[in-house]
Amino acid sequence: MEEGFVSFESLQKARQLHSTASPPSREALQASRAWRVVHACDSVxxxxxxxEAQASAGMKPYILTPQGECLGQSGFRSRPLEASKPTSLLTAWSEVRNWRRNFLTSEVETGIFAAHADLVHAHCFSAGMTAVRNSPAVVYSLRGFIENEPHSHSLAQAGHKEHSWLARSFAVAEQFVFTRAGAVVVHSGVMREELVRRGCVPENVxxxxxxxxxxxxxFLLEPESVFPVKRKREDDVVFFAPDVCFENVGFKDAGSQDTSSENAQSNKAGSKPCAASPPALSRNADCLLQAFAILRQEIKRARLFVPATPxxxxLLLEKSTALGIADAIFAISSAECARMFAESDVIIALGGGPVAVKSAEPELAPDGFSTAVPDLSSALRSMIAGVTLLAADTPIHRDxxxxxxxxxxxxxxxxHDLAGRATFLAHNPDLCRSLAATARKHLLETRSPQAVGCRYDAVYQHVFARRKSNGATPGLGTNLQPVAASL
Structure with missing residues (x-):
């Protein structure tokens, strides 16, 4: 056995972690109190x-817009959902004065102004800067640092943001906001680590x-939402790798050529360049093909489907021919990805590169909620679809x-590790079913609106505990790190 190849015995612990789960149910999760939370944001x-998640958990959220509108729960869906408009950094700073007026004059309830609600939850820099100066309990949500935003740089400085003194100045200002706030909310582990590096106290992130x-x-609560493990023969296993990426090429093939019924062999003659530079296999694509060559030594009827332009x-043909597996590699168009999510036995999520499919395209979402979720990774999509997921150990998958x-x-x-684990799954269809059931239960426990609402409840309790112990919103942290060192 080659060095690094994973034996089946080393994976038996997976059976215990993913034992057959009981059918999921809708639990009544409620927040500890009906928080009156003002969400200050650029757009609804x-x-x-x-x-909506907080409302489902029993809170009383309000939305405060830059125009000073304060929307209660009944008004969330009663107006057009406009997209936020990019603004320059100087415009963002000028909005601070407007937000102060909004906080001090907009009523969330009769006699209660936004600044005096239980909490202010700011979702943009301008609102955050105003909130930490005018409200005793502030939560700041951060999706990306302000110096990395496209509108953070003038046209003359585009591509040279490291030289933008304006962007650096605003990075310092934003650092003041997220170290002054009672808590900071992020959606990824990478952002959390970077915030701690920039001076946030870990327990406040x-x-x-x-x-x-x-x-x-x-959809997840319906038992039939989990697709059964499909095997035409005992050793017939279909693998689908939706996020294989190629260098110097994107995945938009405009649907001009349908490769859904062709394998890599049939696409060679009609191939055309995808970009000015010739496409090349990326490291994750090369790893996938090497792993599949190892897997095929034991599972002869294994097949691999990959979205690719002609x-x-x-390229797939050239590499797979060299490895002796060209008859098992199939190239499909992006339009066929939805079918493969439903018909595959195992989804391989490689991570670390462009995702080939997005749920913003209606045909790629499971039936019944084509427009329900604006952006799904291939890994999350496979968990929703009830298909066994084999994922690279990357930060996005850890999240x-x-x-x-x-x-x-x-x-x-x-x-070798990929081949060993893929082979293990191919030999254990019962484990595949357990993985799918566990994934569905995990999503319901962690990503349902009520579950997420209760996660925010824990954040707000933390802010109030700090406020009670300190008598007010804590001052600027002593561990503030120079932003220049982090840019």
Whole structure:
């Protein structure tokens, strides 16, 4: 056995972690109190999933817009969901004065102004800067640092943001906001680590996932939403790798050529360049093909489907022919990805590169909620669809399931580890079913609106505990780090 190849015995612990789960049920999760939370944001669309999740958990969220409108729960969906408009940094700073007026004059309830609600939850820099100066209990949500935003740099400085004194100045200002706030909410482990590096106290940074829509939750609660493990023969296994990436090429093939019924061999003759530079196999694509060559030594009827344009399919043919597995590699168009999510036995999520499919395209979402979720990774999509997930151990996949519930890890860009675990799954269809059931239960427990609402409840309790112990919103932390060192 080659060094690094994973034996089946080393994976038996997966059976215990993913034992057959009981059917999921809708639990009544409620917040500790009916928090009156003012969500200050650039647009209603920006915070709608969060406020609806909090409302489902028994809170009283309000949305405060830059125009001074304060929307209660009945008004969340009664107006068009406009997209937030990019603004310059100087405009963002000028909005601070407007937000101060909004906080001090907009009523959330009769006689209660926004600044005096239980909490102010700011979702943009301008609102955050105002809130930490005018409200005793502030939570700041951060999706990305302000110096990395596209509108943070003038046209003359585009591509040279490291030289933008304006961006650096605003990075310092934003650092003041997130170290002054009672708590900071992020949606990824990478952002959390960076915030701590920039001076936030670790216990004040909370990683809260985005909630799934109620429509998706209803789908997950239906027993038939988990597709059965499909085997035409005992050793017939279909693998699908939706996020294989190629260098110098994107995945938009405009649907001009349908490769759904062709394998890599049939695409060679009609291949055309995908970009000015010739496409090339990426490291994750090369790792995948090497792993599949190892897997095929034991499972002769294993097949691998990969979304690719005709030119990229030619690359797959060249590499797979060299490995002796060309008859088992199939290139498909992006339009066929939805079918493969339903018909595959195992989804291989490689991570670390462009995702080939997005749920913003209606045909790629499971039936019944084509527009319910704006952006799903291939790993999350496979968990929703009830298909066994074999995922690279990457930060984005760790965010999805920190303890590995509902999936099986493999070491990123390690073909022997990937082959060993894929072979293990192919030999254990019962474990595949358990993984799918566990994944569904995990999503309901961590990503349902009520579950996410209760996660915010823990954040707000933390802010109030700090406020009570300190008598007010704590002052600027003593561990503030120079932003220049982090840019």
């Amino acid at each position: 669309r920006q915070v709608l999933p969060v406020v 909370f990683q809260v996932p985005e909630p799934l829509s109620a429509e998706v939750v209803d 030119a990229c399919a030619a 999805l399931s920190p303890e590995g519930r509902g999936l099986l890890w493999f070491r990123k860009e390690d073909p």
